[in-house]
Every structure is written in C-alpha cells, then in structure tokens.
Amino acid sequence: MDTTTLYSIGELSLRTGLPVRTIRFYSGSGVVAPTTRNSAGYRLYDFDALLRLELLRTLRELGMDLATIQRVLDRELSVAEVAEAHADATDVQIRVLKLRRSVLRAVARSGSNPEETKLMHRLTQLSGEERRRLIDDFVEGTFGTVDADPAAVAMVRAATPDLPDAPSSEQVAAWVELAELVGDEDFRARMRRTARCQAAGRTLDLDIESEVGEELTEFTRQKVAEAMEAGIDPLSDRGALVIDDLVHRFAEVLARTPDTEFRDWMAQQFEEAHDPRVDRYWRLVWIVNGWQLVPSLIPVYPWLIQALRRDRDA
Template structure:
C-alpha cells in the first residue's frame, strides 16, 4: 500500500482515506497512532495525514496484531529490541496452549450436548475449570491425594503397593480430548477430593502394617474372579448350597475352618471397594488402557459366601 501520487510527488493520505484503503477502522488507526506505532503528521488544517512509510508501518502492525501479538510485543518488534522470529516462537507456544484449551472446551460442549435434561450448574463449572488445567496442575491434584493417603504407610504392606499405580496420569490430555476423557477427568477429580474416599483408600493402604497375618488369608484373585464372578453373574445366592460348591472350586478355601473363612472374608472386604475400582477405570480411560470388566462384585459375592458357608456346613449331613 502506498500513498497517492500527484505528478510523482507523494500525496499524504488522510485517516479516512487510509481506513478505506486498508480496511482498518479509523478509531484503530487513531489509537495506533496515539500509541506511537504508526507515525502521522498534521496537515495545515490540523488533520492527521499519513505518508507511504506510515502506510507500510500500518500494514506491519496490522499483520502482527492479527497474529495475536500484544501491543508491547509489536512495539518491541518495531523498535528492533526483539526479533520477529523470537516473538513468533513465544507466540506459537501461547497459541498451542490456547488451542489445547479450546479443544478441551469443545469436548466439554460436546459432552453437555449429549446430556439429557438440565445439567447441574456446579458440574458444568467444574467440568470447564478442570478441562483447562495444565498437565502439571492435574498431576499435582492426584499427587496430593496419593501423598495424603499413603503417608507413613509401610511399603511392604499389602495395600501400599498401589501408590505408584494411583499416580499414573497421562502427561497431557490428548490434544483433541474425547468427551469421555473429559468426563473421566472430572469424575476422577471429584473422587480424589471426597474425604470418605480418601479415608477408605487410607484404610486399604495401611492394612497389614499392624496385622501382617492378612497376607496369609488371601485367595487366588484369578480363581475368585472366574468362579465367584460366574456365580454372581448368574444370580447365585451366596448362602445357598450351590454357593458352597462354587467355594470348593477356589483353591485353598475348602480346607479352611469357620474362623479362617471369616478372617478371609474380612480381608476380601477390606480390599474390595467399587469406588477404588472406578478410580482405576477412570485412569484407564485417560491413559488409553484396555477396558476391563468390573471384578469387585465377584469379590463381594465371595466374601458373603465365605461368611455364609460355616453356618451352612453345620447343618449339612
């Protein structure tokens, strides 16, 4: 863009002419001039006028502003205190963060669009706030939970080994998070903030520290999941004779007396919590782990069958 010419002599443009030729509003040109970004002179009648150099400067300022640079950065470029490349690199990083934020917000909106009925205002606000958290802020939230739950726990205790796994968050939500991942993160954040959940995990973490005998009263988890899981899925009553037959298929259970079965049931119930299993499922969604069928219902059924078995065996011929 150049100023008008009259017989090879540049004719300065008024601010109105410059606005029409560049598409930049008069008020914006006036503001940039007042800020010293676009130089101007005054005509004999006192109006602002712009020469060819000012027009070129306006084009540069407009380009830098359209790229999102702030006035201070534009001023630094114009004064050659900072190079365009240096500022552009910093701006790329800022844009990347903004893009991630917008994609997370988009996933939140998609999730809300799927919601039937009127969504809870607090949940919507929480969902939007958590979606904006950086990876470090998300990790800090989980680390705070794990540190509180496992503080002072014996590393050799049966429940303490889950600490490292409970810290396993992805370094970043995906650049384009799915609504399911946003929902998982929101639910996970609410879960770790729940005092009751923290207390329950703490109970599991320190289990065995003062009662090492817990380690000797555990059934094979795979066998429990297979046999008790099938029985639970089939609706078998834990107090029925059929349940006793299921227990007999689990190694090490048949030879236990009533006291030992009750003790085993105590251990199973101690380490069986649907909320803890949900925690792992949410981590799986965030980390892209393969989905697994819930197993806690099988262990709940197993504990109930263990408690019912001694009383039932006393009436068997």
C-alpha cells in the same frame, strides 16, 4: 511502486482495508506518524507508513497488543521474537478453550446441576502441578506408613492419572470423580489393603479363597477374566455356564451342595471383600490417561457376584 508517493488517510484506508478512524487513531497515538501535511493541513503518509500500517494490521489480527506492536515497529523487538511469544500464548489459549469445551460437553451429557458444574470447572482448572500434588497427597496419605508395601506404592505411582491438555468430556468427568474419590479416608484404607495384595500378586485375603486354595482361586480369576474380555454378560446364558461350572468346583472342594443357598453364600463371601470403589478408581485412571483396559487388572469380583446372584434376581 514509487516510494516517494505520499498518501492521504483515505488512500491508506483503501490500500490497507483499515477504517479511516482507525488510521487516525494510530496516527494520533504516534504508531504511524504522518510524513508531512499538505497546504490545507491534511496529513500525508509515505510508503514506509503504508508498510507499517500493513504490518500493524497483520499483527493485530494475530492478537498482539498495540504496545508490543509499537516496539516491533520501532525495532525494539523482532517479529520473530514476538511471534514466538504469541505462539506460546496461543497454545495456552487453545488448551484452555479445548478444556472449556470438554467441560461444557461433560456438563451437557451428565446434566450436572450448578454446584456440580462449578466443581467440575474448578477441578479442571487446576494446573498440571496442582493435579499431581493432589494425587501425591493421596499416595502419601494412603501409603505413607511404616508398613507400606513399596511395590504397592510403585504400582499406584506408575498409574498416576494425568489429565491431558485437550481431554475428552469423558476424561473430564472421570477426573472430577477421581479427585473426589481420592479424598475419601475409607476409600484410602481399602485401597491400601487391595494395592498391597495386587502388588504381591495375591488376591484379597478372603476366607472362601483360603479354604478352596490358590489353584481354584487362580482358575476362577482366569475364567471370569476371560468371560469379561469376551464380553459375556454375567446374566446371560453363556454367563450361567461359566458360573455353574465354578459353583460346582467350589462346592466339590468345600463338600457343599451347589444349590441356591450355596451360591448366595459364595456371593456374600466375595461381596464382603469387594469394594467397588477400588475397581472404580482403576477404571477412572484408565479413562483419564486414555489407556486401554489391561486384561490382567480387570476386576473380576463384580462380574462374579452379579453372576452368582443371577438366579435370585431373576
């Protein structure tokens, strides 16, 4: 191409695809100045101006502002430097858009009202540091006492929930529920007790477990965990076989009759010690972090209680 050729605004428009009015704006702003004017006073542009316009259009399509592009054209900034900065900014925009999409899908799925939607949006807009501070406050408020078990604290910290950059709608909903749960003082008190026992490898200090002994207690936990892992419904016939065996074992050790009254008594014993919010906390953590359920941490009490209540609820 002859680099000495001069182009009118109309010719530049044909070559670059930019509207004539846009080229006039860039020309008037000094971003792409005319090389000269013809005898009629019309602006003419050289090949360098054509190249500047083509680069300008490319950078604008990539989302760069005109002031930055001016600095690139004037060689105050390199294209590589600007591209790196804008790539970083684009990464942030992508994360925000993905998070916004997840919030919208969570709202659509749950049918949230306006206040719940605002809360969901506000909590998910927290930065990673702010989310960590929220959980740190929960850990300190729950275990920041002189008798706090270091193992319990370590266990909770090791499972710190961390919302990913591009969460699913399920993870968004779980994070919002988790953020509300950790602020509940009653829940913190229960969490303190449960976490201490779990960290020490013990079950909760239940009267019924103390009475039947460690061997039957561990056997019960193992059998229920296996049933849960196998997907056995506590209200099914297969669930009945598991619970009937356990009821008879408990009755034999306690010298009781394995009837409906005894089953109700067992259910009541476990219900008094079981707080479903603690189970819910761990499940929410697993969801937020995208983990698979760890069999050894699957709470057995809800399944056990439901199976024990089967006859009464039938």
